[in-house]
Every structure is written in C-alpha cells, then in structure tokens.
Amino acid sequence: MLRVVSIVAALVILSTVLLFPLSARPLPVIEAYMPMYAMAVVLIEGLTAYFFAIQYRFTGWRFMAALSGAYGYVVVMVIFQVIVFPGVFSEMGLLDTGPQSAPWFWVTWHAGFPFFILIALLFYSPRPSPAPQLAVGRYRHLPGIILMLWPVIFGLIVALVVVSLGHRLPELVAGKSYSNIADSLLAPLVIALGLAALAACVYVTRMRDLLGLWLALALLAALGDVVLTLAAIARYSVGWYAARVLSLISSSMVLGFLIWEISGLYRQLLDSHRQLEDRVTYDGLTEAYNRGYFTSHLEKAMVLARQEGVPLSLLMIDADHFKGYNDHQGHQKGDQCLVAIVAAIKKVLRRAGDCVARYGGEEFVVVLPGANAHTAESIATQIHAQIALLQIPRFDGLSAHVTVSIGIATYDGQGGPMDSEDRDRENLAREDMDHEELIRRADAALYRAKHAGRNTSVIFDAA
Numbered sequence: 001m002l003r004v005v006s007i008v009a010a011l012v013i014l015s016t017v018l019l020f021p022l023s024a025r026p027l028p029v030i031e032a033y034m035p036m037y038a039m040a041v042v043l044i045e046g047l048t049a050y051f052f053a054i055q056y057r058f059t060g061w062r063f064m065a066a067l068s069g070a071y072g073y074v075v076v077m078v079i080f081q082v083i084v085f086p087g088v089f090s091e092m093g094l095l096d097t098g099p100q101s102a103p104w105f106w107v108t109w110h111a112g113f114p115f116f117i118l119i120a121l122l123f124y125s126p127r128p129s130p131a132p133q134l135a136v137g138r139y140r141h142l143p144g145i146i147l148m149l150w151p152v153i154f155g156l157i158v159a160l161v162v163v164s165l166g167h168r169l170p171e172l173v174a175g176k177s178y179s180n181i182a183d184s185l186l187a188p189l190v191i192a193l194g195l196a197a198l199a200a201c202v203y204v205t206r207m208r209d210l211l212g213l214w215l216a217l218a219l220l221a222a223l224g225d226v227v228l229t230l231a232a233i234a235r236y237s238v239g240w241y242a243a244r245v246l247s248l249i250s251s252s253m254v255l256g257f258l259i260w261e262i263s264g265l266y267r268q269l270l271d272s273h274r275q276l277e278d279r280v281t282y283d284g285l286t287e288a289y290n291r292g293y294f295t296s297h298l299e300k301a302m303v304l305a306r307q308e309g310v311p312l313s314l315l316m317i318d319a320d321h322f323k324g325y326n327d328h329q330g331h332q333k334g335d336q337c338l339v340a341i342v343a344a345i346k347k348v349l350r351r352a353g354d355c356v357a358r359y360g361g362e363e364f365v366v367v368l369p370g371a372n373a374h375t376a377e378s379i380a381t382q383i384h385a386q387i388a389l390l391q392i393p394r395f396d397g398l399s400a401h402v403t404v405s406i407g408i409a410t411y412d413g414q415g416g417p418m419d420s421e422d423r424d425r426e427n428l429a430r431e432d433m434d435h436e437e438l439i440r441r442a443d444a445a446l447y448r449a450k451h452a453g454r455n456t457s458v459i460f461d462a463a
C-alpha cells in the first residue's frame with residue numbers, strides 16, 4: 001500500500017511541477033467540463049462524508065465525525081460554486097450574484113477544507129479496535145454530531161454571506177483573469193492552510209494508519225490543485241484544467257481507500273460468517289456434522305420422509321472398547337482413530353441426503369433418508385467392512401483391530417416404526433414417532449449390539 005501511495009504522490013508532484021510553467025496557456029473552452037467536474041466532486045465528497053459518518057456511527061471515533069464534517073463542507077461549497085458559476089445554469093450564473101461569487105467560493109472551499117482537516121486532526125487517536133469504545137449516556141453522540149454538522153452549517157453561512165454580498169464582493173476576477181487571487185493575501189493563506197494540513201496530517205497520524213496515508217495524499221493533490229489554479233490565472237487554461245483533474249484525484253483518494261476498506265470488511269464478515277456456520281454445523285475434530293446439526297437435520301428429514309411416505313433409517317455407531325484403546329494408545333491416537341472411523345463411514349455413504357454426525361465422544365450417527373431396515377443393515381455391514389479395512393491395531397488383547405457396534409432403527413414414513421421381522425407387531429406399535437424416539441430406538445439397538453459381543457449390527461426390535 002505504501003508503494004501505491006508513494007507512486008501516486010510522485011505522479012501528483014511531477015505533474016504539478018511539469019505543468020506549472022504551462023499553466024497560463026489557454027485551451028479551448030469546454031463549458032460542459034465545469035458542471036461535470038462539479039457533479040463528480042459533489043458525488044465523491046458526499047459519499048466520503050457519508051462513509052465517515054457511518055464509520056463514526058459504528059466506532060464512536062470522533063476523528064471520523066470531524067472528517068465527515070470537512071467533506072460535508074466541501075459539498076456545500078462546490079454546490080454553491082457551480083450554481084453561481086457563469087455558463088453552467090445560465091450565462092451569468094444563477095442567484096444574480098455577479099462574477100465575483102464563483103472565485104470567492106473557490107477560495108472559501110480551498111481554505112476551508114484544510115482548515116477543517118486541521119480541526120479533525122485535533123480529534124485523531126489511534127483507530128479504536130477491535131471493539132469500539134462507545135461512550136455511554138443519552139447524549140453520547142452529541143459531540144460527534146456537532147463535529148459533523150458544524151462545518152456544514154458554517155459552509156451554509158459562508159454561502160449566505162457570499163450570495164448576499166454578491167456584486168459588493170471584493171474583486172477577484174477581472175475579465176477572464178483571476179490574477180487578483182494570486183496577487184492578494186488569499187493565495188498565501190490558502191497555500192499555507194494546505195501545507196499546514198498536510199504537515200499536521202503527516203505529523204499527527206505518523207502515517208501509522210492507512211487512512212492517514214491516503215488523507216495526506218489527498219491533501220497533497222489538493223495542494224497541487226491550488227498551485228496550478230493560481231498559476232493558471234484564467235479559466236479554461238492548461239493549469240485550470242489540470243488543477244480540476246488533481247482536485248478529482250484528491251477527492252477520489254480517500255473515497256477509494258474507504259471503499260477498499262469496506263470491501264475488506266465485507267470479505268471478513270463473509271469469512272467469519274462462514275466460520276461461525278462451520279462451528280455450528282461441523283465437529284471440530286472429525287469434520288463430521290455435529291450433534292446440533294444432526295438433530296435439526298434428522299427432524300427435517302423425518303418430516304420429509306413422512307410427506308413423501310418413504311422410510312428413513314438411523315444408524316448409531318459406537319467404537320468398541322474405546323476407553324481401552326485410549327488407555328493403551330494415548331488420547332492423540334484415539335483422536336486419529338475417530339477421524340479414520342468417520343472417513344471410513346463417509347466412504348460408504350453415497351446418496352445425497354445421507355450424512356454422518358458425531359453424536360458424542362466415540363459415538364456417531366448416520367441418517368439414511370429413503371433407506372428401509374434392509375438397506376440400512378446392508379450399509380451397516382459395509383461400514384463394518386470399511387472399518388476392518390483400516391486395520392487399526394489395538395494391542396490390548398480385547399481384539400486385534402478397532403471395531404464398531406451399530407444400532408439400526410427405521411422410520412417407515414407412515415407415522416410408525418418398521419421393526420425388523422414382525423410386520424404385525426410393527427402395526428401394533430404404530431404411533432406418531434418423532435426424531436427423539438428414533439434416536440432412542442437406535443440407541444437401544446446399539447446397546448444390544450454391544451451385549452451381543454460387539455463388532456456387529458442390531459436392528460431395533462420392540463420386543
């Protein structure tokens with residue numbers, strides 16, 4: 001970022017120096033240039049003021065409020081300058097203020113902006129992060145609102161004075177030349193304010209903050225704008241056109257930075273949203289779904305199964321003698337074993353709605369929408385086979401390799417359970433089964449699988 005700023009700063013200085021001797025050379029009059037330029041400045045500075053106000057709103061950083069005020073002031077000045085500028089809305093400009101009002105608005109704009117930046121720098125403090133320290137109390141935003149509004153109100157008063165003095169304003173423009181500005185004390189005043197604001201910005205922010213860096217660059221471009229305008233002596237000359245371009249660069253600088261910053265915040269927001277979503281969806285160790293996700297998924301899957309009248313099976317899978325494995329191999333190996341078990345289960349699950357979740361410590365659940373007890377049993381058998389293929393040794397004498405036990409329960413999609421063998425018994429037991437009941441049944445089947453000697457699957461049987 002420092003390199004980009006340095007390159008732009010070098011270009012601003014170089015173009016100012018190179019164009020300075022050519023400034024007074026006249027160029028063709030393009031009357032549309034002024035309104036287009038003014039519209040762009042109003043839009044850019046208005047957006048900048050808005051973004052600073054928003055930043056103040058969310059961070060409570062008064063520097064932001066004061067900067068918003070400085071840019072708001074410029075908007076007021078530019079609007080009035082373009083209204084009274086000859087040849088934009090009418091031959092002599094609107095409001096019948098005479099030919100002196102436009103250059104006076106230029107002076108008040110270019111003196112006022114660095115002045116308000118100087119004021120804003122009085123409120124500079126390192127950026128509050130990460131949590132904004134907002135003052136509490138009913139009127140906590142009052143100082144910030146005052147900082148934002150007073151430059152705008154001041155600008156309106158200045159505009160009122162300039163408009164009402166109109167023809168009585170001291171002469172700054174004579175014919176096509178506005179050399180009176182350059183010859184009067186106004187020129188050194190405007191340049192001195194610009195230099196002071198630039199120096200203060202560098203000194204106060206120490207360029208630690210990217211905003212300070214871009215603000216300094218904007219002030220440098222604004223200074224180039226002032227120097228070339230003063231050297232141009234007349235409108236529609238090389239210096240005059242070039243100064244307007246520098247003025248646009250100065251305006252865009254900070255807005256560009258703010259947009260870049262906001263895009264970054266948007267990306268961060270999406271990333272943290274994704275992370276949060278992952279946290280509430282996945283188990284951190286095995287990357288299987290977590291219990292919370294499983295419960296809501298099962299609930300929805302059962303509603304869908306009921307609506308479509310199709311079965312749904314649930315497998316509850318538990319690693320056998322896992323305490324013994326942990327005790328012999330250590331907790332880390334135990335973790336790796338759980339990860340391997342999930343990977344093995346995933347290999348068996350091929351249908352879109354199938355999912356594996358970690359139900360608790362070494363216990364996993366598999367939801368199989370559309371699977372009846374027979375299909376579920378076949379999937380359980382495949383899981384046993386995949387886990388056998390892992391060949392994870394135990395060395396505790398209980399068994400050669402890690403195995404799992406599986407309990408199977410099936411919901412028939414008709415509002416009742418479907419038992420393994422006896423359909424009459426199933427019909428007797430028909431009831432409105434919810435997901436908790438299905439889990440309870442899978443758990444009961446798992447219990448029986450454990451008692452049947454482990455490394456086996458059992459289908460729930462109400463008997």
Ligand SMILES: Nc1nc2c(ncn2[C@@H]2O[C@H](COP(=O)(O)OP(=O)(O)OP(=O)(O)O)[C@@H](O)[C@H]2O)c(=O)[nH]1
Nearest residue numbers: 318319320321322323324326331334335361362450
């Ligand atoms: N390494 C590791 N171990 C875990 C994790 N979660 C639970 N365990 C362990 O898993 C073991 C479960 O033990 P038990 O509930 O007694 O069951 P078991 O030894 O597997 O016996 P059976 O289930 O009856 O075959 C405990 O020792 C837990 O510490 C985990 O995330 N990582």
